[in-house]
Amino acid sequence: MSTITLSNRHNSVDISLYGGHVLSWHHNNQPIFWLSELADLSGETAIRGGVPICFPWFAEQGSPKHGFARTEMWQLIRHTETEALLELKHNQRTLEIWPNRFRIALTVMLSDDTLLLSLVFDNTDSKSWQFGGALHSYFSCDNARAINVASLDGLMFHNSLTGLEQQFNGCQLPNPIDAIVPSVNKIQFLPSIAASHTVTIDQDGNDSCVIWNPANNHPTDVSKKQQWQFICFESAIVNNLITLQPRQQHQLSQRISLSK
Numbered sequence: 001m002s003t004i005t006l007s008n009r010h011n012s013v014d015i016s017l018y019g020g021h022v023l024s025w026h027h028n029n030q031p032i033f034w035l036s037e038l039a040d041l042s043g044e045t046a047i048r049g050g051v052p053i054c055f056p057w058f059a060e061q062g063s064p065k066h067g068f069a070r071t072e073m074w075q076l077i078r079h080t081e082t083e084a085l086l087e088l089k090h091n092q093r094t095l096e097i098w099p100n101r102f103r104i105a106l107t108v109m110l111s112d113d114t115l116l117l118s119l120v121f122d123n124t125d126s127k128s129w130q131f132g133g134a135l136h137s138y139f140s141c142d143n144a145r146a147i148n149v150a151s152l153d154g155l156m157f158h159n160s161l162t163g164l165e166q167q168f169n170g171c172q173l174p175n176p177i178d179a180i181v182p183s184v185n186k187i188q189f190l191p192s193i194a195a196s197h198t199v200t201i202d203q204d205g206n207d208s209c210v211i212w213n214p215a216n217n218h219p220t221d222v223s224k225k226q227q228w229q230f231i232c233f234e235s236a237i238v239n240n241l242i243t244l245q246p247r248q249q250h251q252l253s254q255r256i257s258l259s260k
């Protein structure tokens with residue numbers, strides 16, 4: 001699989017051109033993103049873990065699930081030691097699935113304690129089109145059942161894995177969880193009791209934050225041993241799809257910062 005690596009004194013980030021997929025981010029050798037030990041890295045199917053890109057829709061709002069961007073080859077436009085620009089443009093395959101011309105620019109920018117992931121969607125067609133999608137980030141943690149996200153405290157959400165309307169209780173995320181939580185632009189959590197850093201995710205251009213860990217109903221490319229070791233906090237466009245006129249753009253981003 002064709003990959004590039006960004007690095008500086010404390011960090012290293014691997015990016016696969018297949019899917020324009022950030023595979024890993026290590027800070028002082030600790031994983032910030034989770035990559036499944038069973039992830040298929042053959043370049044023939046979506047990769048479990050890291051940061052899949054969902055476009056032009058989220059989940060089963062179209063077919064294939066989560067769109068085609070995560071299973072297309074992206075092009076590397078340029079990179080330095082700490083910054084990469086990748087691009088995906090419509091092609092014959094994408095036009096057959098979704099008949100619209102587009103360009104997506106993915107920027108990955110690393111600094112001492114921050115990683116910026118930015119997607120700019122560009123309508124290069126002569127007609128308008130509508131889309132959704134996500135930065136479907138998998139964060140590494142010791143135990144997805146014991147994550148404290150104070151900023152969610154008290155919010156109601158629909159859990160599609162239990163079918164229940166539930167309420168966040170700041171001390172721990174419910175499990176299993178698959179929730180589309182509207183209007184959440186900031187998440188802060190401690191990935192483990194022993195972690196030397198708090199993770200802060202600032203999201204922009206999204207309408208929702210999707211939170212996912214399916215517990216025992218995990219997919220086959222997640223091992224039993226690792227099932228609690230990730231939590232997805234996704235910057236997603238799910239409910240209010242975006243319409244772009246010709247030459248119009250939209251940016252979707254996650255800025256992930258680590259603090260003591």
Ligand SMILES: O=P(O)(O)OC[C@H]1O[C@H](O)[C@H](O)[C@@H](O)[C@@H]1O
Nearest residue numbers: 059065066178210211212219232
């Ligand atoms: O298995 P995938 O196609 O990668 O989807 C993985 C998950 O993505 C999102 O988090 C959705 O909310 C889940 O419903 C879905 O199961």
